[in-house]
Amino acid sequence: MTTLTLGKAMNEGLRKAMENDPKVLVMGEDVGKLGGVFRITDGLQKDFGEERVIDTPLAESGIVGTAIGLALRGYRPVVEIQFDGFVFPAADQIITQLAKMHMRSLGKLSLPVVVRIPCGGGIGAVEHHSESPEAYFTHTAGLRVVACSNPVDAYSMIQQAIASPDPVIFFEPKRRYWEKAEVDVESTDWTPLHSATVVRPGEHVTLLAYGPSVKTCLEAAGAAAEEGRSLEVIDLRSLNPLDIGTVVESVDRTGRCVVVHEAPVYNGFGAELAARITERCFYRLESPVLRVGGFSTPYPPSRIEDQYLPDLDRILDAVDRTFAW
Amino acid sequence: MTIDSVRGAPDTPELAEPELVQLLTPEGERVEHPDYPLDLSAEEVRDLYRDLVNVRRLDLESVALTRQGELGLWASLLGQEAAQIGSGRALSENDMVFPTYREHGVAWCRGVDQLKLLSMFRGVTHGGWDPAEHNFHLYTVVIGSQTLHATGYAMGVQRDGVLGTPSAAATIAYFGDGATSQGDVNESFVFASVFNAPIVFFCQNNQWAISEPLERQSRIPLYRRAQGYGFPGIRVDGNDVFACLAVTRKALENARTGQGPTLIEAFTYRMGAHTTTDDPTRYRLKAEEEAWKLKDPIERVKAYLVRNEFADAAFFQKIEDEAKQTARELREGCLSMPDPKPLSAFEHVYAEPHPLMTEEQEQFAAYLASFEEEAR
Incomplete structure (x- = not known):
């Protein structure tokens, strides 16, 4: 066991993938000498060379577009988008090209490209640096979309994503990069990439979260326990495909569910969860599925972002409302 | 809009009167160019003629199939046969092609089943051929996207360490004059340049992006854009199959030997509509089409063959018959193409x-x- 921050676990996972497969490339803005603005690729260019860790021109569509070409030539590019809000210039290449090429070729081509996106708020950043754009990508057929929440998953999930023959959008909770945990870097006995995990068992309410919100939910569950309420927390980990089985098993038991994410609630991923849970658990539900998330506004200036982001109190308020129904 | 917006349209002669590489005049006279020597046997010229006639005939058949409701749409290559056959025949087996949706002539050169192309326009597939089988990537509908894929592919070839060896491969990206305004095309120029990628950017400037004339895309000749990115640009007579062949050959060879990218602007003309849903009479003059008809890419090769007694009437008849037969087979194949199963x-x-x-x-x-x- 090694104590690693989430950021370092990402770095170790990338390193391992590059060691295991010479076709794995890392590319993006400032990923080489600088090691990325969050240092996730720190030291990789020194050890694997400039041909495999590529400092690209500042053009996101160019980065993803050339990654597609490299994949067509047999490489496995891992692309870093520097911040969530900068993925939009690449959205065309991701949505019209990357996601559809396997299907357009009737399965002849595969596109093992990973697009890493540090996401979410809470770091006091300027605009376009705190977004949660996952719903744009979960809405696009052909992409797999995952989000890690802790160092153990960061280490394994990035390696699993790189091994996938399908394109994977990989969300990293940037404000959790400095969270620490014990990681067994020798083990490969990993939870499957697209499985959700129950990170805290409970009886009364199911909290569904992913990425940065998982920790907030765990804190909320801790506080609720002091008041005698037992909240089960599920880390979805994968948004597409969704491990609906784990969710249904839980909600069937608890009868109450609150979805938590940083993205705006309106048309957010929680809407899909609420609809699916309603279809499958209709007669077991004691209250409607409630959603706690960002407001349906642009991400606010950072001085008030703490009010925008779901916090312990807003989660517990939603939990209370499920009982008041 | 100010009057300034029309500056450059009528008064920039280089847009309309290009300096270009030409090896065969519209009258079928062979001319030499110091940088592009080309030695073709009579048989090789006859083969080029055969290609040109066949792809024009197949294109005509596809337009007819669309008019008859058998295809949902067709993007005709009429007028651009020389640009496509010349560049297509310059390719080596290892080279990789990234086409737009109009490169039926290049597909012909690569041996791609023309029916597969039709399957896209019939609504049976979104592509469906195996790009690796003929080193011919899927058609790309979003304007310019494929230039980045081509650049990335070329960066992959670079990383394979094969440049300068017999396994070397060049990549060629096709696009049109309209695409040169796309961010992706400009980004691909930047990436290709700074990484010195083994790629040829082959721009068929057919003068029209649907209804928009070249002046709406550029105030300088397109080939000159390359200079700003730091690699050579060259303009070739896109209706001259010899010149397209020679210029593309050289650019591909430069790529294979690690000398980086080249932009080729094939100066040509879209004789037909943008696609079968377009109506060029709304935005361009018949006189312009008539002027370009005199520069027809096929007639000049025929004139050259006749002038040099490289072919006789029987040859031309044979090619005509063959093209008809190919078109007939295409039609039959199209009509008997099964719809995909809903599931x-x-x-x-x-x-x-x-x-x-x-x-x-x-x-x-x-x-x-x-x-x-x-x-x-």
């Missing part, structure tokens, strides 16, 4: 099993089956 929509969305695909496919299958039960 096939769920296949190949992902390379590995995906629960949502399985779930929706099963639900839809059950729904479809319910009608069969009712009918019983």
Whole structure:
């Protein structure tokens, strides 16, 4: 066991993938000498060379577009988008090209490209640096979309994503990069990439979260326990495909569910969860599925972002409302 | 809009009167160019003629099939045969092609089954051929996207360490004059330049991006854009199959030997509509089309063959018959092409099993089956 921050676990996972497969490339803005603005690729260019860790021109569509070409030539590019809000210039290449090429070729081509996106708020950043754009990508057929929440998953999930023959959008909770945990870097006995995990068992309410919100939910569950309420927390980990089985098993038991994410609630991923849970658990539900998330506004200036982001109190308020129904 | 917006349109002669590489005049006279020596045997010229006639005939048949409702759409290559056959025949087996949706002539050179192209326009597939089989990537509909894929592919070839060896491969990206305004094309120029990627950017400037004339895309000749990115640009007579062949050959060879990218602007003309849904009479003059007709890419090769007694009437008749036969087969193949099965929509969305695909496919299958039960 090694104590690693989430950021370092990402770095170790990338390193391992590059060691295991010479076709794995890392590319993006400032990923080489600088090691990325969050240092996730720190030291990789020194050890694997400039041909495999590529400092690209500042053009996101160019980065993803050339990654597609490299994949067509047999490489496995891992692309870093520097911040969530900068993925939009690449959205065309991701949505019209990357996601559809396997299907357009009737399965002849595969596109093992990973697009890493540090996401979410809470770091006091300027605009376009705190977004949660996952719903744009979960809405696009052909992409797999995952989000890690802790160092153990960061280490394994990035390696699993790189091994996938399908394109994977990989969300990293940037404000959790400095969270620490014990990681067994020798083990490969990993939870499957697209499985959700129950990170805290409970009886009364199911909290569904992913990425940065998982920790907030765990804190909320801790506080609720002091008041005698037992909240089960599920880390979805994968948004597409969704491990609906784990969710249904839980909600069937608890009868109450609150979805938590940083993205705006309106048309957010929680809407899909609420609809699916309603279809499958209709007669077991004691209250409607409630959603706690960002407001349906642009991400606010950072001085008030703490009010925008779901916090312990807003989660517990939603939990209370499920009982008041 | 100020008057300034028309500056450059009528008064920039280089847009309309290009300095270009030409090896065969519209009258079929062979001319030499110091940088592009080309030695073709009579048989090689006859083969080029055969290519040109066949792809024009296939194109004509596809337009007819669209008019008859058998294809949903067709992007005609009429007028651009020389640009496509010249560049297409310059390719080596290892070279990789990234086409737009109009490169039927290049597909012909690569040996791609023309019916596969039609399957896209008939609404049977979104592509469907195996790009690796002929080193011919899928058609790309979004303007300019493929230039980045081509650049990335070329960067991959670089990383394979094969440049300068017999396994070397050049990559060629096709696009049009309209695409040069796309961010992706400009980004691909930047990437190709700074990484010195082994790629040829082959721009068929057919003068029209649907209804927009070249002046709406550029105030300088397109080939000169390359200079700003730091690699050579060259303009070639796009209706001259010899010149397209020679210029592309050299650019590909430069790429294969690690000398980086080249932009080729093939100066040509879209004789037909943008696609079968377009109506050029709304935005361009008949006189312009007539002027370009005199520069026809096929007539000049025919004139050259006749002038040099490289071919006789029997040869021309044979090619004509062959093209007719090829078109007939294309038509038959098109009409007998089966529609895809509804449930096939769920296949190949992902390379590995995906629960949502399985779930929706099963639900839809059950729904479809319910009608069969009712009918019983």
